[in-house]
Amino acid sequence: MRDSTVLWSQYYYLTKKKSSSFTKNRILPALMIWGKNIDLDRILPPSRNLWVGQGVTPVGSMRTSWTDSNAIFVGLKTGRAGANHSHMDIGSFIMEADGVRWAIDLGPQDYTSLETIGIDLWNRKQNSQRWDVYRYNNFSHNTLAFDKKKQDVGGYTRINSYGDSPGFMHLISDLTNAYKGQVKSCWRGIAIVDNRFVVVQDEIESLDKATELTWSMVTKATVRKLDDYSLELTEGTKKMIFRVETNQKIKLKTAPAKSSNSYDAPNDGVTIIGFETLIPASTQVNYCVKLIPQKAKAKYKTTPLKEWK
Structure with a gap:
């Protein structure tokens, strides 16, 4: 599975992108290793649309198609x-979706730009200056923050379960260890529903004190507020709806991805969207964010992660 998945991904990348886009891809030489026994005249798409790799840094990926350029x-x-x-x-x-990356990752900042001004970049302890770099902390990623605190550097998490049932591919992770001392529990599930839209569902239980949650997503799209729970994202002629479903009161947020630190790289044209909310003490809450591509119908009744199959 790994061989064909990687090879097909690189094949798609090479044939769909301009040469200048892939010549610096550090994974490209792996083609000579993973593809050495594969007939280049018969490169076929992988048989599965979901893949999970565990290890030091577990990751999971899923897609609705290997050949449709508008796939999710x-x-x-x-x-x-x-x-x-x-x-x-x-x-x-x-x-x-629709050929647009709606939720992006800013990627790393050039190490030299930080090392030459004395940033303690290679100290990975909890209070290291490394985590003050804008692109390196959880405030600039598509994840969560509680009481505006940083994630626990030693908290290991993994893909706890996953499934590729027709119409409901999903990945589930227990993120609690990344927020030690901040919440009692925190689980995240992500699903592609009916091959049409995406659900990001977070189940959180607070400690014996009220906790402020910040839910973030980074995007290059133009953002317009529709109502107190919905945003419209636009890039070119494509659109996507960002909709929050919860019985909790929330405040939508939209802000430029800018830092007050002089050493941080600029993120021109990038916006952080999401919401903030106060979770009462000793309370279990559920937040369901729907990412709905243009013209898609989003029919999904919030279901506990433990029932996802």
Whole structure:
């Protein structure tokens, strides 16, 4: 599965992108290893649309098609922030539909730009200056923050369960270890429903004090507020709806991805959207975010993650 998935991904990348886009791809040489026994005249798409890899940095990915350029694609990253070269992006995801990457990852900042001014970049302890770099902490990723605190660098997480049932591919991760001392429990599930839209569902239980949740998603799209629970994202001629479903009161947020630190790289044209809400003490809450591509109908009744199959 790994060989064909990687090879097909690289084949698609090479044939769909301009040459300047892939020549610096550091994974490209892997084609010579993973593809050495494959007939290049008979490269076929993988038989499955969902893949999960566990290990130091567990990840999962799922897509509605390997050949449709308008297909939906979702990737989920877990692991721990303290791993080599990692960021505080536990539970973060990317999402594509209609040929647009709606939920993006800013990627790393050039190390030299930070090292030359004395940033303690290679210290991965909890209070290291590394985590003040804008692109490296959880405030600039498609994940969660509680009481505006950073994720726990030692908290290991994984893909706990997944499934590729027709019409409901999904990935589920227990993110609690990434938020030690901040919440009692935190689970995230991401699903592609009916091959039409995406659901990001978070189930959280607070400790014996009220907790402020910040839910974030990074996008290059133009953003317009529709109502107190919905935003419209536009990129070119394509649109997507961001809709929050919960019985809790929330405040939608939209802000430029800018930092007050002089050493942080600019993120021109990038916006962080999402919402903030106060979770009462000792309370279990559920937040369901629907990412609905243009013209798609989003019929999904919020179902506990433990019942996802």
